[in-house]
Amino acid sequence: MTNPDxxxxxxxxxxxxxxxxxxxxxxxxLLTLLHLALPFPFVFDDEYRYSxxxxxxxLPGSRVAMFPIFLYLSTFSWVSSCGEGFLQCARFMNxxxxxxxxxxxxxxxxxFMHRTLAVVIAAFAIAAPVHTYTAYFMxxxxxxxxxxxxxxxxxxxxxxxxxxxGSGIGxxxxxxxxxxxxxxVLLGAATVFVLVLxxxxxxxxxxxxxxxxxxxxxxSFPVLRxxxxxxxxxxxxxxxxxxxxxxxxPMANLAALPSQLAKVxxxxxxxxxxxxxxxxxxxxxxxxxxxRLARPEPERSSGADLAELxxxxxxxxxxxxxxxSKFTVDIAGKGPYETLTRLHARYYDxxxxxxxxxxAAFMESVQPAFVPRLRSRxxxxxxxxxxxxxxxxxxxxxxxxxxxxxxxxxVAVSPRLxVLLGAAAVVLV
Numbered sequence: 304m305t306n307p308d309x310x311x312x313x314x315x316x317x318x319x320x321x322x323x324x325x326x327x328x329x330x331x332x333l334l335t336l337l338h339l340a341l342p343f344p345f346v347f348d349d350e351y352r353y354s355x356x357x358x359x360x361x362l363p364g365s366r367v368a369m370f371p372i373f374l375y376l377s378t379f380s381w382v383s384s385c386g387e388g389f390l391q392c393a394r395f396m397n398x399x400x401x402x403x404x405x406x407x408x409x410x411x412x413x414x415f416m417h418r419t420l421a422v423v424i425a426a427f428a429i430a431a432p433v434h435t436y437t438a439y440f441m442x443x444x445x446x447x448x449x450x451x452x453x454x455x456x457x458x459x460x461x462x463x464x465x466x467x468x469g470s471g472i473g474x475x476x477x478x479x480x481x482x483x484x485x486x487x488v489l490l491g492a493a494t495v496f497v498l499v500l501x502x503x504x505x506x507x508x509x510x511x512x513x514x515x516x517x518x519x520x521x522x523s524f525p526v527l528r529x530x531x532x533x534x535x536x537x538x539x540x541x542x543x544x545x546x547x548x549x550x551x552x553p554m555a556n557l558a559a560l561p562s563q564l565a566k567v568x569x570x571x572x573x574x575x576x577x578x579x580x581x582x583x584x585x586x587x588x589x590x591x592x593x594x595r596l597a598r599p600e601p602e603r604s605s606g607a608d609l610a611e612l613x614x615x616x617x618x619x620x621x622x623x624x625x626x627x628s629k630f631t632v633d634i635a636g637k638g639p640y641e642t643l644t645r646l647h648a649r650y651y652d653x654x655x656x657x658x659x660x661x662x663a664a665f666m667e668s669v670q671p672a673f674v675p676r677l678r679s680r681x682x683x684x685x686x687x688x689x690x691x692x693x694x695x696x697x698x699x700x701x702x703x704x705x706x707x708x709x710x711x712x713x714v715a716v717s718p719r720l721x722v723l724l725g726a727a728a729v730v731l732v
Contacts, residue, residue: 354393356376481528592609596610623654646703
């Protein structure tokens, strides 16, 4: 005799996967038609470099060692067979990677909410302005796909075997660095996350757990990164950074340290102002859930997953903002567009759906009868309004553009949408 609950679960799972398939096919058709109306590249310098390396970079004597993105280059090398239509072929590959991201996005969201809402979140994630990167001959969408596999793996295996967790972090991190060397920043952020988790939650994640995770990362990352690098590019595959080496310089000059630090903080505040403006509610949720991590396990068992997700998100964006603010300062003045008013948000744009997941997970975790006190509501509204207004005024010192920060640029060009977003944040409270 069959279990009706089991049958219902299988049916809902099948319907969710069917919905993802329909959404994916619709996205492929729509984006492909849009790209046909765009015959030319947009980011000429970057797209030219990616195009040349992907189509000719793996040939003997090439400059491929300067840009050790061997997995991306080998994956996209086939577009040279498209002749003059190579750009549209590359864009089609980008669309496929974006659509493929639906599954890890759904699986990640599914850890914290029911299937229907997880499908909606996954659909919103690829419908967001990040989809504009499918029009560029660049590595962004392939990186987006691998990043969400990384996030799903870390969050789903966090309480499992620490050796398996560490091996997965190192292995997927290695694949990410073979698509973009910026994967090293993500690997560093993940390491900081497990360190903080072990410090804050010593009972759940003891020192033995931490040591096993770090050892597994230290072993799995170099084996896959340099092993696969050698298979794809020969001896050039042993170069970890190539031309990217030295783009972020150490603060060696003590005399210039205060000035450099002030610039980094200025750029970092621009990034934080943009994030606060766009995601004030989920950021407030993240901060409010952090104290739950310090509670004994029985007291926080119901909210532990959301608390860990909150810590994961804050650590990730903290590391991203700090590193890429320093990067912006180091390359300022080295090109006509490299200024301190430029926000290189595309280096963490792929992680923004985490805020959607946090908001949806919180809404699902709140009990229907839960009504916050009036005083609490007033305090939160005042803080949110102050943060939003402050971020709007702060953003006047920066220049968000679609290439670097499509979400912020999309909102900035529409004053009505700007006001609507701020009002929605207050109403949601």
